[in-house]
Amino acid sequence: MASRLAVTARFDVIPGQEAAFMKEMRKQAENSLSLEPDCHYFDICVDVDNPGRILLYELYEDAASFDEHLASRHFAEFIETVTPMISGKTIERWNRL
Numbered sequence: 001m002a003s004r005l006a007v008t009a010r011f012d013v014i015p016g017q018e019a020a021f022m023k024e025m026r027k028q029a030e031n032s033l034s035l036e037p038d039c040h041y042f043d044i045c046v047d048v049d050n051p052g053r054i055l056l057y058e059l060y061e062d063a064a065s066f067d068e069h070l071a072s073r074h075f076a077e078f079i080e081t082v083t084p085m086i087s088g089k090t091i092e093r094w095n096r097l
Contacts, residue, residue: 004040005060006094013052017085022046024082025054031074032058038065059096066093 013021022044029042038061047053060066069075 003095003097005063005066006096007056007058007060007066008092008094009056009058010090011054011056011082011086012088013054014085014087015052018051021054021082021085024078024085025056028074028078029056031072031078032069035074036065036069036072038062039069063093 011021011025025044029044032039032042039058040061041057041059043057045055045057047055058066058069060069
């Protein structure tokens, strides 16, 4: 059995933009889970000491499923909307065993 693809994404949100970013982030999570059958999990975590540090944990059926996520219209709209709200982001891909 092939392993699933886990993705972690960390966003550094510009101070004062946290509420607007989280509104878009929640919409993105909902869209990913409802519109992408191979997106199995989409968790949003907020740093205990810094509400502008957001960590996502996403689980996809495979790498192709994540590539479809990246090519989706809702993802493109999300990135366009939140890019002015962030000062940095880090994306990592993991094989889930």
